Amino acid sequence: MPPSIQGCALSSLDTNLAHEALPERQSPFLLFARRLLGNRAFVIGGSLFLIVLVLAVFADQIAPFKPNANNFRARLEAPSAMHWFGTDHFGRDILSRAIHGGRLSLFIGLSVVLFTGVFGTLIGAASxxxxxxxxILMRIMDALMAFPAILLAITVAATLGASVQNVILALGIATTPHTARIVRASVLVVREMEFVEAARALGASHMRILFRHILANAMAPLIVRLTYVFASAILAEALLSYIGVGPPPPAATFGGIIANGRDFMVEAPWVTLFPGLIILIVVLGLNLLGDGLRDVLDPRIRV
Incomplete structure (x- = not known):
């Protein structure tokens, strides 16, 4: 083979090998989804939380009985084929009340997440x-953080009275200071980066710089924080209901079901056992979900 033809063949072969060696580019969304699904904590936590969420959303179709249907003939029945989780002192089916209680408890948790996410982000970003x-803003947050979060929530809920709205407000006030400080710390780091200086030099307004450039690049710690707020709000709601300042009866919540069975723990332990296990599953799922998101979103851990 002539040298010129041989050289062209080798060049073509090298080009083909180079193209084959280059990995196929994937979209950032697919790469992010692959990292999430490859994280064991995220998959396990997300699966546990998804099961409880589906049960809560379709509670009317899934629950075998009405949550507040009394049946005194079946009072304090042990778990059986008809009542899988047993019944309480009014003959109400514990499984049905737990499924409907998940709906209200998850609603309270989500509302607290939205409350602290909005106000914590605004306060932390402005600060x-x-x-x-x-x-000024941080001294106010420090004053609120001087009280333990659950003690502050109990004080607010007891002052305003027992209702779903007051529980959400109390827990939102208790969790907002920590969220604000996390957002503030992220903003302080991002605001000194070069692309923010470039946007400022180009004449971008403060609001555009803050919301489009700074907060968009400071959301990872906030997302992880909100998963823990969700879990903490469900636990705190159970505590508030247990001491009598949560959603009033006959509303079914995890804490309310446990509070109704505290006088029968020896005689009928299933009244408090199964709702407690559901709380454990929900909180464990949310904590694992938060750990998985932290591992994926934090570049230092990912590297």
């Missing part, structure tokens, strides 16, 4: 970006 507001 981290506008330095003149930093000292």
């Amino acid at each position: 981290g970006y506008f330095r003149r507001l930093d000292n």
